[in-house]
Amino acid sequence: MASYQVLPLTRLIEQFQRLPGIGHKTAQRLAYHVLQMPKAKAEEFSKAITEAHEQIRYCDVCKNFADRERCTLCTDESRDVSAICVVEDPRDVFALERTGEFKGRYHVLHGTISPVHDIGPDDIYINELLDRLKSGEVKEVIMATNATVEGELTAMYLSKLIKPLGIKVTRLAYGIPVGGDLEYADEVTLSRALEGRGEF
Amino acid sequence: MASYQVLPLTRLIEQFQRLPGIGHKTAQRLAYHVLQMPKAKAEEFSKAITEAHEQIRYCDVCKNFADRERCTLCTDESRDVSAICVVEDPRDVFALERTGEFKGRYHVLHGTISPVHDIGPDDIYINELLDRLKSGEVKEVIMATNATVEGELTAMYLSKLIKPLGIKVTRLAYGIPVGGDLEYADEVTLSRALEGRGEF
Numbered sequence: 001m002a003s004y005q006v007l008p009l010t011r012l013i014e015q016f017q018r019l020p021g022i023g024h025k026t027a028q029r030l031a032y033h034v035l036q037m038p039k040a041k042a043e044e045f046s047k048a049i050t051e052a053h054e055q056i057r058y059c060d061v062c063k064n065f066a067d068r069e070r071c072t073l074c075t076d077e078s079r080d081v082s083a084i085c086v087v088e089d090p091r092d093v094f095a096l097e098r099t100g101e102f103k104g105r106y107h108v109l110h111g112t113i114s115p116v117h118d119i120g121p122d123d124i125y126i127n128e129l130l131d132r133l134k135s136g137e138v139k140e141v142i143m144a145t146n147a148t149v150e151g152e153l154t155a156m157y158l159s160k161l162i163k164p165l166g167i168k169v170t171r172l173a174y175g176i177p178v179g180g181d182l183e184y185a186d187e188v189t190l191s192r193a194l195e196g197r198g199e200f
Numbered sequence: 201m202a203s204y205q206v207l208p209l210t211r212l213i214e215q216f217q218r219l220p221g222i223g224h225k226t227a228q229r230l231a232y233h234v235l236q237m238p239k240a241k242a243e244e245f246s247k248a249i250t251e252a253h254e255q256i257r258y259c260d261v262c263k264n265f266a267d268r269e270r271c272t273l274c275t276d277e278s279r280d281v282s283a284i285c286v287v288e289d290p291r292d293v294f295a296l297e298r299t300g301e302f303k304g305r306y307h308v309l310h311g312t313i314s315p316v317h318d319i320g321p322d323d324i325y326i327n328e329l330l331d332r333l334k335s336g337e338v339k340e341v342i343m344a345t346n347a348t349v350e351g352e353l354t355a356m357y358l359s360k361l362i363k364p365l366g367i368k369v370t371r372l373a374y375g376i377p378v379g380g381d382l383e384y385a386d387e388v389t390l391s392r393a394l395e396g397r398g399e400f
Contacts, residue, residue, distance in 0.1 A: 005272070006265045008248070008255040015248045018241075019230050030219050032291055035252055035265070041218075042253045048208070048215045049246040052231070053239050055208040065206045065235070072205070091232060 009035065061132065063108040063125045065090045073097075073106060080104040082139040086129065086158065088112055088146055096144065104142075107132065112150035113157055121157065129158070133165055140168040147174065209235065261332065263308040263325045265290045273297075273306060280304040282339040286329065286358065288312055288346055296344065304342075307332065312350035313357055321357065329358070333365055340368040347374065 009031060016027035034042055058064070059071035066072075073079060073093070083104030087093055093106050111124040121127075132138065141162050145151035159169040174192035176185045185193070209231060216227035234242055258264070259271035266272075273279065273293070283304030287293055293306050311324040321327075332338065341362050345351035359369040374392035376385045385393070 006256060006267050008252045008267055009265055012248045012252040015245045018245075020233050021226070021229070026221070028291065028294070029221070031252070032289075033220050034249055035256060037253075039253050042249055045215045045218075046246040046249040048212045049234055049242055049249075052208045052212040052235055053237075053242045056206060056235060065209055067206050067208055091228065094228070 058108075058110075062106050063110060063128060064093050064106055078103075081137050083142065084129070084132065084138055084140075085142040085144050086155075087144045088151065088154075092144060102142075104140075109145070109154065112145060112148075112154040114150045114153075124154075126158065126161075130161065133162065133167060138167055140170060143169065143171045258308075258310075262306050263310060263328060264293050264306055278303075281337050283342065284329070284332065284338055284340075285342040285344050286355075287344045288351065288354075292344060302342075304340075309345070309354065312345060312348075312354040314350045314353075324354075326358065326361075330361065333362065333367060338367055340370060343369065343371045 012031040012034065013024070013027045016022055016030045017024055019027075022030070034045065037045070055067050056065050057067070059066035059074055060069050061074040062071060064071045064073065066074075080103050083102075084107050085096060085102055085104060086107045086109060087096070088109055088111060090108055093108065096102055096106075107125070107129045109124045109126065109129070111119055113119060113121055113124065129141075133141070141158070143155035143158065145155045155171060162169050173196055174189065175196055176182060176189060176193050182190070212231040212234065213224070213227045216222055216230045217224055219227075222230070234245065237245070255267050256265050257267070259266040259274055260269050261274040262271060264271045264273065280303050283302075284307050285296060285302055285304060286307045286309060287296070288309050288311060290308055293308065296302055296306075307325070307329045309324045309326065309329070311319055313319060313321055313324065329341075333341070341358070343355035343358065345355045355371060362369050373396055374389065375396055376382060376389060376393050382390070
């Protein structure tokens with residue numbers, strides 16, 4: 001590498017490079033861009049980072065990101081309290097909300113059970129979910145964990161705990177993605193799509 | 201889009217989305233990553249942005265980025281003062297320094313002449329370059345502007361001003377990129393490569 005360095009710039013490049021999916025070239029491009037922004041814009045960016053950290057917390061109820069004690073989804077009285085959709089990550093809430101199809105509440109586990117990574121049921125927000133079910137309001141829990149080994153394992157574990165409470169436990173459907181080519185679907189997805197086939 | 205929002209998070213996503221080449225999905229991924237960093241790391245990131253803006257200026261001599269009056273390249277006495285390499289952008293200095301081939305000084309124009317964008321010779325650092333040539337120390341000026349219409353135009357314009365001063369003006373060689381397939385080279389590059397062919 002070049003011996004030539006401008007320290008504050010090098011530091012900024014390094015910061016960008018720590019972000020996921022950002023290599024050295026991209027980090028350099030981003031750092032230069034930030035440097036060429038008007039100063040006020042750069043300060044806005046810098047402030048957005050610290051403010052996000054200072055102001056964002058987990059919702060007391062669903063553990064989703066929130067900027068107050070309860071997130072807007074948990075305080076929204078128009079949403080159905082009888083259905084809880086269980087996801088691994090706050091991003092999944094965003095993704096599901098974009099569909100506009102689900103009108104119930106969420107529960108964010110912040111991870112999955114993973115024996116390989118030594119993550120047990122107590123390391124994610126499972127007890128908090130079980131506490132929410134005690135009120136008796138909830139009639140259905142929809143498992144929307146990822147279709148990975150860990151995601152499946154966690155969904156299975158949870159369903160074994162929840163079914164005995166007399167609550168219906170469902171799982172997102174597996175199948176070929178809409179707009180996807182059959183040809184490119186893997187065997188497991190295809191057999192799941194066959195199993196789950198519906199009538200016209 | 202979802203009605204569901206966590207304002208500080210939305211703001212951070214928007215900030216990332218303003219960066220070049222970062223779409224909504226990537227911005228979201230980066231913002232979530234920053235949010236899940238330890239607080240100290242996020243503050244470091246935020247500080248790197250403001251510090252870069254506060255501490256970085258243009259070198260008094262070559263207009264490259266510097267954190268003091270003169271950049272480390274201009275104060276490095278071991279570098280050849282008789283050759284100046286003219287580039288459009290500070291990033292080009294980094295790129296050339298990585299080769300380790302050039303041991304002279306640089307001059308950063310911060311743009312090109314561009315009639316289309318109403319950028320004339322006085323809008324970029326051309327006068328500052330001409331001032332540097334007055335000392336009589338410089339024997340060669342190497343044009344390393346981009347191989348675009350504007351880059352060529354600027355190089356041509358400069359060479360017409362500099363040659364009469366009795367200073368040699370050269371241009372980076374055109375040709376096929378090393379490791380590049382002939383098949384994929386465009387006609388213009390190929391004809392330039394032919395023109396500039398050298399003996400074995």
